[in-house]
Amino acid sequence: MITPSPRDRFALARYVVCALLLATAPAKAEDKIDPETERKAFQAFFFAKFPKVAKEEFGNGPYAVNESMRKQWKEMMEFPPYEFALDEGHAEWDKPFANGRRYADCFDNKGQGVRQTYPRFIAATGQVETLEGAINRCRVENGEKPLDPMTGLMASLAAVMSESSQGKPFAIVIPDDPRALAAYERGEEFFYSRKGQLGVSCASCHMSPAGERMRGDILAPALGIMAAMPIYRSDWGSMGTSIRRLSTCSFMTRAQPLKADDEDYRDLEYFLSYMSNGIPIVGPGTRP
Amino acid sequence: MIRSILLAAGLALLSLPAVAATQAEAEAALAAAQTAEADALAAKAAWTTTEADLTKAQKALAAGQWDQAKAAADEALTLAKRSVEQANEQKTSWRNAVFR
Numbered sequence: 001m002i003t004p005s006p007r008d009r010f011a012l013a014r015y016v017v018c019a020l021l022l023a024t025a026p027a028k029a030e031d032k033i034d035p036e037t038e039r040k041a042f043q044a045f046f047f048a049k050f051p052k053v054a055k056e057e058f059g060n061g062p063y064a065v066n067e068s069m070r071k072q073w074k075e076m077m078e079f080p081p082y083e084f085a086l087d088e089g090h091a092e093w094d095k096p097f098a099n100g101r102r103y104a105d106c107f108d109n110k111g112q113g114v115r116q117t118y119p120r121f122i123a124a125t126g127q128v129e130t131l132e133g134a135i136n137r138c139r140v141e142n143g144e145k146p147l148d149p150m151t152g153l154m155a156s157l158a159a160v161m162s163e164s165s166q167g168k169p170f171a172i173v174i175p176d177d178p179r180a181l182a183a184y185e186r187g188e189e190f191f192y193s194r195k196g197q198l199g200v201s202c203a204s205c206h207m208s209p210a211g212e213r214m215r216g217d218i219l220a221p222a223l224g225i226m227a228a229m230p231i232y233r234s235d236w237g238s239m240g241t242s243i244r245r246l247s248t249c250s251f252m253t254r255a256q257p258l259k260a261d262d263e264d265y266r267d268l269e270y271f272l273s274y275m276s277n278g279i280p281i282v283g284p285g286t287r288p
Numbered sequence: 289m290i291r292s293i294l295l296a297a298g299l300a301l302l303s304l305p306a307v308a309a310t311q312a313e314a315e316a317a318l319a320a321a322q323t324a325e326a327d328a329l330a331a332k333a334a335w336t337t338t339e340a341d342l343t344k345a346q347k348a349l350a351a352g353q354w355d356q357a358k359a360a361a362d363e364a365l366t367l368a369k370r371s372v373e374q375a376n377e378q379k380t381s382w383r384n385a386v387f388r
Contacts, residue, residue, distance in 0.1 A: 041388050192385040193378040197335045197367065203385060256334035264332060 035174055035184055035274060042275045046223040050211065059227025059282035061220035065211040069218055072288070081232040082159055082284040085239045089156030097142040103157070106138030115158075115165035116281050117172065119270045121180040128183045128266040131158055132241050149260045150247070155230040155239035162230065162283030170227065170281070172274040187271025190264055191222075196253030202268075205249075216288070224276050226269065228285030235288070242269055309358040317361035318345050324368035333375035338367040 046058065050065055057064040063073040093111075096102050104110040108117075118131035129137070135157050136146040147154040174180050191202045202222070205214065210221035229242040240248075246265055247257035258265055309317075321342060328334040341364035348357035 038386075038388070045387055188386065189382050193382040194374065194385075195333070195378070197337050197371075199374065201382070201385060203387070207387060251336060254336045256329070256336050256339060258332055262332070 033181070033185055033188075035181070038188075039275055039277060043223060043278070045207070046210070046221050050221065055278070056280050058221060058224030058276075058279050060285070061225065061228060061287070062218035064224075065221060066218045069288070073286070076286055081234075081286050082230075082239060085156040085159045085230075085232065085284065086163060088153065089158075089160035092153060092157060093160050097139075097144055099142055101142050103135070103138055106134070106141070111161055112164045113168055115161045115283070116168040116170050119172070119266060119273060121173070121175055121177065121183060121270070123175070123177060126179045127263060128187075128270045130242065130266055130269055131161060132243065133261060133266065135161075149241060150244040151236075151238055151240050155241050155244075158230045158241055159239065159284035162281055165281045166283070167280050169278045170273055170276045172270065172277055174274060183267045184271055184274060186264065187267035187269070187274075190268040191271055196250070196255030198253045200253050202249065222272065222275065224279040226273050226276060227279055227281050228283045228287075230283060231285040231287050233287045239284075309354040311352075311354050314345075314349055314354040314357035314361065317358045317365070318342075318349060321345065321361045321364035321368060324365050324372070328368045328371045328375075331372055331375045333371045335367055335371045338364050338371060341367060 047055070053064050060073075063070045093103050104112075108114050115131060118134065119128045120134075121127075122129050132149040132154055135154060136149065140146055147157075174184055194201045194204070205219055206222040206225060210219050212219055226242055229245065230239050231245070232239050236244075243260045243265060246268065247260065250257040321338075325334060325338055325342060328338065341360045345357045345360035345364060348354075348360060
């Protein structure tokens, strides 16, 4: 009888481990999502679809991809309907909290020119935080009540932060943390999942049909779709933040909108903003 | 003659249960629909139309309109189940839609 010596057995074990590694490595590489590769493909799709639209323009949504809408827009921009929101936002931004601290104390660079880095993955919570979430956290940490994240004063503050970030390209970071990658992937899942009684996904309306007319609207391309937030919409008659827009789109598909601060919406915004890395902020925006 | 009378009577009998729902039936239908919708909400898969049918059923029940209440509740149950099925199906099939 030949029994392998301990040495041989060790060699055998090594061989088995190597074989296993070789067998599983390529499969793993295939399964693992790579956001950067996905972002390049995503952007290439839109650059090919709209060869005449400059990269810097994508944040202007319908106006970037439709000539007649663009004329209308130029007229509207003579008296931008978000001006009142900027006025209100600046007054609020400069006003100290009861404890003497200010919004500026809660943000990098005193909150100037940082909008393009939101949403962010926060290691301490293991979750994604949106710009509006950061504003509300700032308030709560300073003893103030949180604001309605959809509209009103929150939209005005977001407008101020966007204004100081105009021209800065989206620079969303996915840190080397499996929870951050998982958040990105959940956002991606949301974007591509068919939902609501109509059984359509965000992608169903904002990928291939971008630029086409849906009822009175021209569908915005998914690329840069967060860059103009917050927006004044004539059909709302008021300002709305990103989350107001996402809930409205959920509602359109006859899906019951989630809570405004639901983690799924935050992850969705994380994914969408990451896909727009390199597209400059143009907000606040105005829409028909 | 007799045959056709019997036939008519039979048809009438067959269609009877659909017309007259009792309060208990309407309440049971609503409870079943609410349970299904709770599942849909928990899965973040609920539809606005299900919620609308549930509201309709509750209002009809409060007004003592058992038939309308049961009909709306049954519709809500169907929608709630379909919404959960959709979410389950999408858990894997969304990947096929990813643009690469």
